[in-house]
Amino acid sequence: MVPARLLDPWATFLSQRGVFTTFASDYLTLHSRVDPSFEPDSKVLENFREFLTRARIRAPEEYWPRDQDYLKLRIKAEIITLAHGLDAGNEVEVRSDPQVQRAASLFPKIPSLLAAPEERSIVRSVFSWFRKKKSARETSPGGSAILRHESPSGPQIGLTKERVQFAEARESVYERFFGKAARVFHEVIPLIPHIDVYTHDPGHDGRNFYTLVTGGMSDLEMTVPVDVARKRWPEGASRRVELIFYCSEPKEEYLKTIKWLARFPHDWKTWIGPGHTIPTENISAPLWGSPVLDTILFMPTIVKPDNTLSGELTLAGEPVDFLWVVPLTTPECNLKLEKGFNAILELFSQRRHPHVFDPNRKSYV
Numbered sequence: 001m002v003p004a005r006l007l008d009p010w011a012t013f014l015s016q017r018g019v020f021t022t023f024a025s026d027y028l029t030l031h032s033r034v035d036p037s038f039e040p041d042s043k044v045l046e047n048f049r050e051f052l053t054r055a056r057i058r059a060p061e062e063y064w065p066r067d068q069d070y071l072k073l074r075i076k077a078e079i080i081t082l083a084h085g086l087d088a089g090n091e092v093e094v095r096s097d098p099q100v101q102r103a104a105s106l107f108p109k110i111p112s113l114l115a116a117p118e119e120r121s122i123v124r125s126v127f128s129w130f131r132k133k134k135s136a137r138e139t140s141p142g143g144s145a146i147l148r149h150e151s152p153s154g155p156q157i158g159l160t161k162e163r164v165q166f167a168e169a170r171e172s173v174y175e176r177f178f179g180k181a182a183r184v185f186h187e188v189i190p191l192i193p194h195i196d197v198y199t200h201d202p203g204h205d206g207r208n209f210y211t212l213v214t215g216g217m218s219d220l221e222m223t224v225p226v227d228v229a230r231k232r233w234p235e236g237a238s239r240r241v242e243l244i245f246y247c248s249e250p251k252e253e254y255l256k257t258i259k260w261l262a263r264f265p266h267d268w269k270t271w272i273g274p275g276h277t278i279p280t281e282n283i284s285a286p287l288w289g290s291p292v293l294d295t296i297l298f299m300p301t302i303v304k305p306d307n308t309l310s311g312e313l314t315l316a317g318e319p320v321d322f323l324w325v326v327p328l329t330t331p332e333c334n335l336k337l338e339k340g341f342n343a344i345l346e347l348f349s350q351r352r353h354p355h356v357f358d359p360n361r362k363s364y365v
Contacts, residue, residue: 007070008063008066008067009063010060010063010067011063011067011070011071014057014071014074015074018260018263018264018267019051019052019055019057020074020075020077020078021078021082021263021267022051022055022260023047023048023051023075023078024075024078024079024081024082025082026051027044027047027075027079028079028082028083033083034079034080034083034084036080036084036088038076038079038080038083039072039076040071040072040075040076040079044072044075045068045071045072045075048071048075049064073092073093073096076092077089077090077092077093080092082191166219166315167215167216167219169313170215170218170242170313170320171198171215173309173312173313174198174200174213174215177305177306177309177312178198178200178204178207178211178213179200179201179203179204179205179207180200180204181198181199181200182199182200182201183198183199183250184196184197184198184199184215185197185198185199185255185256185259187216187259191263192219192220192266193216193217193218193219193220193266194216194219195214195215195216195217195259195262195263196214196215196216197212197213197214197215197255197258197259197262198212198213198214198215199211199212199250199255200212200213209246209247209248209355209356210246210247210248210249210250211244211245211246211306212244212245212246212247212250212254212255212258213242213243213244213245213322214242214243214244214258214259214262215242216262217240217241217242217243217262217263217266218240218241218242218313218315218320219315220266221239221240221318222239222240222241222265222266222270222271222272223265223269223270223271224238224239224271224273225271238273238310238318238319238320238321239271239318240315240318240319240320240321241272241273241320241321241322241323242262242320242321242322242323243258243261243262243298243322243323243324243325244301244306244309244322244323244324244325245258245324245325245357246303246324246355246356246357247356247357248356248357251288253288254288254357257287257288258325261278261296261325264278272298272323273298273323274298274299274300274323274341275297275298275299275336275341275344276297276298277295277296277297277298277328277333277336278295278296279294279295279296279333287327288327288357288359289359290327290359290360290361292329292330292362292363293327293328293329293359293361294328294329294330295327295328295329295330295332295333296325296326296327296328297325297326297327297328297333297336297344298323298324298325298326299323299324299326299341299344299345300322300323300324301322301324301355302324302348302353302355303324303355306322309322310322324355327357328344329363329364329365331363331365332344332347332363332364332365334365335347335365347364347365348364351364
């Protein structure tokens with residue numbers, strides 16, 4: 001049997017955090033042209049280590065030396081993907097996969113291997129890599145679906161054909177609901193989908209808080225399972241969503257995290273819907289300076305008239321839904337997992353949970 005590549009805890013953590021894609025984007029901002037034969041050297045690794053330091057991610061000495069080959073591979077794959085497309089990036093990863101390498105070496109030997117009974121298990125184990133089975137659906141005690149993700153597929157470069165025309169319609173709706181955007185946190189590289197975060201200042205129609213809302217997440221459909229029919233919240237989900245967040249100050253860390261959350265379902269070929277949560281071990285810790293908030297919950301907004309936004313935008317015949325980004329504590333998330341999404345809604349109602357983010361709020365549980 002040929003084992004899959006085994007990652008230590010630190011390498012797994014980096015992969016789950018999506019730091020390789022972010023570093024690749026930053027790298028290409030400074031190095032606009034990268035040849036397909038690009039190979040990360042010691043200088044690139046040092047740049048990556050400095051990037052981790054700026055992101056407040058420690059590079060443990062016990063892992064840094066022995067993980068360098070893997071780090072170079074992931075850095076190369078992400079940079080090649082952004083510079084030359086997903087197929088080129090996939091080729092980098094596939095060529096380095098030990099199971100694929102073993103499979104390639106066996107192709108010329110298949111007739112002789114099949115003739116030897118004791119070797120048939122080797123062939124079966126290698127080719128089973130190409131026939132990964134879908135795992136059974138996993139749920140929490142409260143009935144919440146638990147989605148586990150192994151590794152991101154990486155973004156593509158370009159523009160969706162609907163982007164320009166639909167972006168104008170979307171911005172028109174945003175201006176009507178939130179007022180004119182004061183600033184736009186742009187995505188430097190034209191990824192698919194291209195996701196910006198709009199900041200709308202207080203003052204419009206009595207709004208005394210900042211509104212941060214994504215623009216572009218809905219340009220591409222999320223990978224929603226076929227057995228999840230479109231229903232109204234909280235039972236179902238839309239394939240197209242945008243994220244919305246309310247705060248008293250539009251900090252850069254809010255903008256970066258919201259953009260990362262918007263990229264997450266596309267980069268990982270998954271989906272998010274009302275009642276879904278993402279632990280911040282995939283983002284940053286502590287979350288936005290809070291000592292207790294460590295999970296992100298997505299739910300329908302409680303702000304009026306924002307809760308009618310879902311009826312305002314349609315793309316390719318599909319309505320665009322809006323998910324409110326709500327930080328939770330671990331005990332609150334556990335309550336949701338044990339008793340279901342409605343338990344959190346009831347808790348928020350009892351505690352009169354504010355729509356404006358408070359980094360100093362204490363856990364309700």
